[in-house]
Amino acid sequence: MPKTVYLDYQAAKPVDLEVIEEITPYFSDKFANAASLHADGDIATEALEESRKSIAAFINAGDPAEIIFTSGATESNNLAIIGYALRNKKKGKHILISEIEHISILNIAKYLEKNGFEVTHVPVDFYGRIRMDKLKEKIRADTILISVQYANNEIGTIQPVAEIGAIAREKGIVFHCDAVAAEELVPIDVVRDKIDLLTLASNDLYGPRGVGALYIRTGVLLNPILIGGGQERGLRSGTEDVAGIVGMAKAAKIVKSKMEAESKRLAELRDYLIKAILEKIPRSHLNGHPKNRLPSNAHFRFDFIEGESLLLSLKDEGVSIATGSACSSKTLEPSHTLISIGLLHEEAHGSLVVTLGRYTTRADIDKLIQVLPAIVERLRKMSPLAK
Amino acid sequence: MKSTKYSEKVLDHFRRPRNVGTLEGDDVAIGRVGNPVCGDLMEMYIRVQDDKIKDIKFKTFGCGSAIATSSMITEMAVGKTLDEAMEITRQNVADELHGLPPIKMHCSNLAADALHDAIKNYREGIKLTPVVDVPTQTTCEVPVSKEIIGVDALLNKGVYRDSSNLEEFRDKRTLVIENGEPSIELAIKLTKVTQRVIFMTPLKMVLARPELKTELKMSDVKVLLEAELVEVIGTESLEKVKVHDLNENTEYELFVDAVIIP
Numbered sequence: 261m262p263k264t265v266y267l268d269y270q271a272a273k274p275v276d277l278e279v280i281e282e283i284t285p286y287f288s289d290k291f292a293n294a295a296s297l298h299a300d301g302d303i304a305t306e307a308l309e310e311s312r313k314s315i316a317a318f319i320n321a322g323d324p325a326e327i328i329f330t331s332g333a334t335e336s337n338n339l340a341i342i343g344y345a346l347r348n349k350k351k352g353k354h355i356l357i358s359e360i361e362h363i364s365i366l367n368i369a370k371y372l373e374k375n376g377f378e379v380t381h382v383p384v385d386f387y388g389r390i391r392m393d394k395l396k397e398k399i400r401a402d403t404i405l406i407s408v409q410y411a412n413n414e415i416g417t418i419q420p421v422a423e424i425g426a427i428a429r430e431k432g433i434v435f436h437c438d439a440v441a442a443e444e445l446v447p448i449d450v451v452r453d454k455i456d457l458l459t460l461a462s463n464d465l466y467g468p469r470g471v472g473a474l475y476i477r478t479g480v481l482l483n484p485i486l487i488g489g490g491q492e493r494g495l496r497s498g499t500e501d502v503a504g505i506v507g508m509a510k511a512a513k514i515v516k517s518k519m520e521a522e523s524k525r526l527a528e529l530r531d532y533l534i535k536a537i538l539e540k541i542p543r544s545h546l547n548g549h550p551k552n553r554l555p556s557n558a559h560f561r562f563d564f565i566e567g568e569s570l571l572l573s574l575k576d577e578g579v580s581i582a583t584g585s586a587c588s589s590k591t592l593e594p595s596h597t598l599i600s601i602g603l604l605h606e607e608a609h610g611s612l613v614v615t616l617g618r619y620t621t622r623a624d625i626d627k628l629i630q631v632l633p634a635i636v637e638r639l640r641k642m643s644p645l646a647k
Numbered sequence: 648m649k650s651t652k653y654s655e656k657v658l659d660h661f662r663r664p665r666n667v668g669t670l671e672g673d674d675v676a677i678g679r680v681g682n683p684v685c686g687d688l689m690e691m692y693i694r695v696q697d698d699k700i701k702d703i704k705f706k707t708f709g710c711g712s713a714i715a716t717s718s719m720i721t722e723m724a725v726g727k728t729l730d731e732a733m734e735i736t737r738q739n740v741a742d743e744l745h746g747l748p749p750i751k752m753h754c755s756n757l758a759a760d761a762l763h764d765a766i767k768n769y770r771e772g773i774k775l776t777p778v779v780d781v782p783t784q785t786t787c788e789v790p791v792s793k794e795i796i797g798v799d800a801l802l803n804k805g806v807y808r809d810s811s812n813l814e815e816f817r818d819k820r821t822l823v824i825e826n827g828e829p830s831i832e833l834a835i836k837l838t839k840v841t842q843r844v845i846f847m848t849p850l851k852m853v854l855a856r857p858e859l860k861t862e863l864k865m866s867d868v869k870v871l872l873e874a875e876l877v878e879v880i881g882t883e884s885l886e887k888v889k890v891h892d893l894n895e896n897t898e899y900e901l902f903v904d905a906v907i908i909p
Binding site for chain 2: 359393394397398564566569573576594601604605607641642644
């Protein structure tokens with residue numbers, strides 16, 4: 261469990277100790293290939309199919325066969341979007357995504373654009389909610405797919421998923437939803453929300469990394485993107501990682517049992533943090549939606565200072581935290597999400613992403629509240645922008 | 648290598664920066680490089696006596712390496728003749744700090760440029776005004792803005808000339824284009840109906856009577872200086888605008904729901 265004041269749960273979560281215990285036998289005693297027909301193989305097959313049932317139940321999917329296990333969210337997103345586009349290109353070549361999708365979706369869209377598809381980005385409002393008027397406006401006769409995340413991984417804004425699902429279903433367009441940021445704390449129901457394709461990741465449930473799942477509603481047809489031995493109904497070849505999959509299923513069960521209480525606990529901590537920071541630090545702002553946001557997410561920006569400097573200063577105080585600043589990214593571009601909600605580049609540079617998790621305590625939050633005002637003040641004293 | 652993988656010496660200068668501040672006087676020159684839009688703005692103040700840098704201070708908005716290189720170069724330059732100080736390169740600063748992550752070499756190692764700019768301004772007798780304290784200036788005129796692309800198609804669909812009905816802007820990200828004091832008053836008034844108001848002017852500073860300037864500063868209006876509206880973009884209604892950054896001479900997009908033009 262985290263040794264520092266760890267407030268970067270969106271980036272990575274520790275694996276639940278119960279999960280580790282559950283999966284350990286699958287590395288040694290129960291190691292067999294799920295495709296093998298002998299008794300050892302049967303043990304693996306049974307574990308695999310039980311896990312499939314658990315994940316189906318987790319998102320209220322009617323049939324466990326609608327769940328395909330993958331190597332994680334990136335692969336699930338690739339299979340959903342590229343797999344669906346390639347299989348259905350005769351129906352149309354137009355795809356809609358929101359401006360603030362996860363980078364994996366944005367880059368998949370770019371890849372498809374290079375391969376003859378057309379992608380339109382739907383704008384969001386100042387709080388990061390998709391503009392429904394614009395979504396409706398941009399649907400074309402040849403639109404085959406809409407991909408919008410359940411909640412944003414940076415600013416935590418929860419999308420009106422049921423509304424999007426209703427429009428897509430009415431228009432006969434397939435709706436893909438990347439639910440990775442939301443899955444731990446928001447109850448997902450693919451039937452209620454009319455979702456056709458849904459991406460899940462194991463680590464965001466406190467399960468092992470390198471495992472994920474894609475829900476594919478019965479009747480929605482995809483081309484595989486990994487070709488091989490034909491595992492997972494031919495949609496995802498490669499010997500199943502039974503240990504990882506069992507871990508994901510166990511993690512999902514634990515998450516489900518804790519979800520209501522944990523959401524409430526984190527929302528209280530989050531609101532306590534937001535109130536304190538906005539009160540104590542002048543010219544500080546909350547990014548994202550004031551109410552429709554993940555219980556685990558608080559996203560701030562501070563005028564006149566730069567995020568990486570904040571992050572380094574917090575590191576010296578033993579606080580692990582993230583920023584949307586360009587100066588800490590690989591490309592040196594500011595976060596596309598912050599630009600899409602309408603922030604200026606200089607504002608996006610001064611952001612701080614606080615994401616809480618299962619082991620976050622009131623003491624952790626108090627530590628951040630205690631050290632942050634002085635850090636911001638020190639950096640502002642150095643800044644030529646602060647007047 | 649991670650972009651934040653810094654040497655101990657970089658971290659030391661970041662944690663305890665030397666010579667932060669400003670200088671004043673006839674023998675002081677200021678150098679300025681960078682742009683907050685890019686995440687870096689650096690100001691270097693030098694006091695020159697007998698052709699030597701007698702005193703040096705800096706102010707920096709930027710990441711860890713921007714702050715550390717600023718601090719480092721002040722230690723390297725003090726006491727040197729102007730010619731010697733002109734010889735200090737970006738590489739010298741990086742070497743003195745025991746290296747910088749490769750990705751930071753270009754973007755954040757502006758300290759040498761800021762120092763050279765200060766020396767150049769000293770020699771040419773150019774007096775920069777510190778960003779920190781821009782004095783009231785009343786002589787410059789608002790430049791005549793060029794035609795904005797796309798206005799006709801989006802007029803009253805996100806682009807407005809008439810702003811008498813404030814309710815029209817409720818909860819909308821609203822961009823107010825400079826049009827004298829009434830536009831500043833409008834921007835301030837709009838903060839009552841929406842959380843996001845940007846006031847954009849091509850000038851280097853806000854021109855208004857002192858009370859109004861103070862009111863603007865205290866308000867939630869985000870002021871965007873040295874920027875010009877180039878284009879309004881949207882299919883059936885406004886989605887975003889294209890902005891020309893006059894200082895950097897670059898263009899970028901800004902997402903807004905409404906624009907009020909003169």
